[in-house]
Amino acid sequence: MTIVVTTPTGHVGSRVVRLLLQAGVRPRVLVRDPGRLDEGTRARVDVCRGDLTDAGFVREAVAGARTVFWVDPTSHAAPDPIATSLETAAPLVAAARAGDVDRVALLSSIGAEKRHGVGHIDALAGIETALDATGADVLHLRCAYFFTNLLLDLEGLSRGVLTTAFDPGHAMPWVDPRDVAEVVAVRLLNDGWRGRVVQAVHGPEDLTFGRVARILTEALGYEVRLEPVAEDALRETLRAGGLSAPAVEGIVGMSAGSRDLVPEQARDLLTTTPTRLGGWAHAELRPLLAAHQGPGAA
Structure with missing residues (x-):
């Protein structure tokens, strides 16, 4: 089994690799x-x-593999993120x-089921469609909003501010990437699935950003x-930062396109993962913020 x-x-x-090694697989x-x-x-x-944007490298590196776990490496800030994501995945599709x-x-991501209108997530929808047409067995793991996205603004959180362009009153699934990795690993190790499979990977509860702020207040020990x-x-902020028009719309589109989003797959035994945001924030985010704030921080 080559993974x-x-x-x-x-x-x-990184967590997927660790789990595969613990299962006795050399990936x-x-x-x-x-x-x-x-x-x-x-x-x-x-x-x-090698570089995943190097088509020759990718084609040679994946040749002969039983299963490939593909994560799009494209930055949201790329000059044309959707086009770059699709071009990067092209040698895998081939x-x-x-x-x-x-x-x-x-x-993949929740929102990909809309196929269009969700910013950079549209690229994942395009990769899904391209892979579906290859005849290979494909698994689309549509993940919820990662807890680790909070790490992108340690400065703001250290000042007690949670900033978002998402609809603050719209509840959506949040998930710990470690839980995502566990689902990925067991799927990679399961040699039985065939055809086209879609599996959502939700956390244990849907959260509004207002609820997230309250959870963080309790977990971090300050408002x-x-x-x-x-x-x-x-x-305006993204343009001032030098991002291209496609990059700006790719980022804004993710929040704008999620305002009415209802994931295609509901929460159930197969789609729900266990880690709660409060526990993750206390164990993972709180120490990082203490280090960011420097000596004497709580």
């Missing part, structure tokens, strides 16, 4: 800088060093179409207030 893991140093990929990892892998991991995996890869597990940002104000 290829992309982005093996990310929040999800093939595609990584730009092997030095980012810890020494113990490097000794136990097959390392393919390998699946040619029969060089038997199965692909795609880290965190919600500060909604209008879409036009976000556009």
Whole structure:
């Protein structure tokens, strides 16, 4: 069983690699800088060093694999993020179409089921569609909003401010990437699934950003207030930061397109994961904020 893991140093990929190793599988990892892998991991995996934007590298690295776990590496700030995501996945799609890869597990997102109008998530919808047409067995793992997205604004949270352009009153699933990795790993190790499979990966509850602010207040030990940002104000900020028009709309579109989003798959035994935001925030976010704030922080 040859399992290829992309982005093996990310929040999800690193945990997937660890779980596969613990299951007795030696995965093939595609990584730009092997030095980012810890020494113990490097000794136990097959390392393919290269860039996922290099079509030749990707095609050669995935050839002959039973299963490829694909995580789109494209930054939301790329000049044309949707086009870049689709171009980056193209060699994987070609390998699946040619029969060089038997199965692909795609880290997708809730919102991809809309197919259009959800910003950069539209790229994941396009990758889903392209993989569906290859004839390979494909698994689309549609993940909820990651807890770790909160790490993108440690400065704001350290000041007690939670900023968002999402509808503050719209409840949506939140999920711990470690729980996502556990679902990914068991799916990769299960050799029985066939055809096209879609599985949502939700956390244990749907949360509004208002509720998130209250959870963080309790977990962090100080008040965190919600500060909604209008879409036009976000556009202005992103443009001032030098982002291109496609990048701006890719970012704004994710929040705008999620305002009426109801995930295609409801919460049930198969789609719900256990970790609650409060526990994660106390164990993971609180120490990071203390380090960010410096000596003397709570």
